[in-house]
Amino acid sequence: MDTGANRRKPSDQSHDVARLGAREGLVLTAIVENYIANGDPVASQAIARQQNREGLSAATVRNVMADLSESGYLEQPHTSAGRVPTAQAFRFYVEQLLHRMSSPPKALPQPTREQIEETFTGVASATDFFARTSHILALLSGGVGLALTAPGERELLEHVHFVRLSPARVLTVLVTTAGSVRDRLMTLQRDLTAVELETAANYLNTNFHGWTLERIRQELGRRMERERSEYNRILRSLEELWEKCAMDRTVQDKSVFVEGVANLMDSEADSKHLRQIFLALEEKQRVIDLLSAYVNSNNTSVRVVVGLEETIPEMRDLVLVAAPARRGQEHLGTVGVIGTTRMQYASTICTVNYIADLFGRWARSPQ
Numbered sequence: 001m002d003t004g005a006n007r008r009k010p011s012d013q014s015h016d017v018a019r020l021g022a023r024e025g026l027v028l029t030a031i032v033e034n035y036i037a038n039g040d041p042v043a044s045q046a047i048a049r050q051q052n053r054e055g056l057s058a059a060t061v062r063n064v065m066a067d068l069s070e071s072g073y074l075e076q077p078h079t080s081a082g083r084v085p086t087a088q089a090f091r092f093y094v095e096q097l098l099h100r101m102s103s104p105p106k107a108l109p110q111p112t113r114e115q116i117e118e119t120f121t122g123v124a125s126a127t128d129f130f131a132r133t134s135h136i137l138a139l140l141s142g143g144v145g146l147a148l149t150a151p152g153e154r155e156l157l158e159h160v161h162f163v164r165l166s167p168a169r170v171l172t173v174l175v176t177t178a179g180s181v182r183d184r185l186m187t188l189q190r191d192l193t194a195v196e197l198e199t200a201a202n203y204l205n206t207n208f209h210g211w212t213l214e215r216i217r218q219e220l221g222r223r224m225e226r227e228r229s230e231y232n233r234i235l236r237s238l239e240e241l242w243e244k245c246a247m248d249r250t251v252q253d254k255s256v257f258v259e260g261v262a263n264l265m266d267s268e269a270d271s272k273h274l275r276q277i278f279l280a281l282e283e284k285q286r287v288i289d290l291l292s293a294y295v296n297s298n299n300t301s302v303r304v305v306v307g308l309e310e311t312i313p314e315m316r317d318l319v320l321v322a323a324p325a326r327r328g329q330e331h332l333g334t335v336g337v338i339g340t341t342r343m344q345y346a347s348t349i350c351t352v353n354y355i356a357d358l359f360g361r362w363a364r365s366p367q
Contacts, residue, residue: 024067025096031065031089041083044061101350112347115140116355116358119132119135134259137335139260144281145257145336148334149254149255159201160201162197164193168187171185188240189240200238220239264277295323300324302349302353303320308338320337321339322336328360332359335352
């Protein structure tokens with residue numbers, strides 16, 4: 001699992017842990033866990049009672065809490081003598097938690113695994129998988145379940161046909177395995193003969209049947225770098241044809257599934273802020289931008305981001321737990337949860353990770 005938990009922006013920043021000694025870390029972890037469990041400001045006496053076995057007196061705990069407050073890990077509500085964790089404290093807590101969970105890896109309880117497996121029984125397409133993902137994640141996490149398909153993920157090539165209409169003008173007919181048919185008029189940079197177009201179509205249909213449209217584009221680019229001479233000239237023509245016929249915005253559009261927004265009502269007391277969050281989640285492009293900012297094809301495991309205000313200001317007090325959905329090395333989408341800082345981190349991380357792995361197994365199996 002990825003320990004880049006304290007991301008204030010898409011680049012990693014992992015310095016909070018280094019600033020705390022063992023005693024400060026112990027006290028801060030206890031404060032965060034108390035706050036997650038009860039939602040109330042945490043008093044030093046409560047922590048001292050819990051940490052008595054560690055030999056920490058009430059006076060020592062008060063001093064440590066004062067230092068933590070000065071360092072930005074704790075804050076004190078006006079009407080309470082207790083302290084509440086800041087976003088910085090939750091980032092520290094999550095980073096420590098991910099480290100503990102990774103060795104050995106923490107497993108989901110068997111009943112939860114069975115519930116997840118049952119949810120995906122009979123899934124016939126990746127789109128269906130992602131749609132069910134948002135539902136089960138919202139149900140199990142008590143937060144907002146998210147699933148995002150990668151560009152072109154839903155489109156698998158059945159066959160393509162090119163027809164020369166006039167110099168440098170070509171009609172393309174693209175058929176996907178799902179049965180959708182796309183025809184498009186294209187103007188090329190140079191003229192291609194009917195024989196060249198037929199050769200290009202045969203090459204695509206023979207080599208890339210059943211591939212995603214985005215994966216074909218990537219492979220053509222890879223072969224362009226590898227090959228030279230006349231073969232490379234043919235590939236250049238193929239690359240232009242494919243870019244213009246298959247990778248237009250109608251194919252590139254991503255689909256995002258969002259479910260469980262109402263779950264935030266139980267924990268968000270500020271009705272104005274809650275309304276702002278709801279409006280932000282209704283704008284699917286903003287959700288796509290959020291997920292794309294933190295999870296991409298370079299990620300291989302779960303990410304936890306505390307405080308999403310840099311991407312969506314309205315989500316300043318929320319947490320994202322997300323993971324890439326992959327088939328081997330191919331990034332096909334993202335699954336995740338948005339919740340409050342009082343979420344059950346361990347179970348949510350395990351659930352997101354399990355579903356991401358399940359997608360990988362499903363995507364590699366014969367459909």
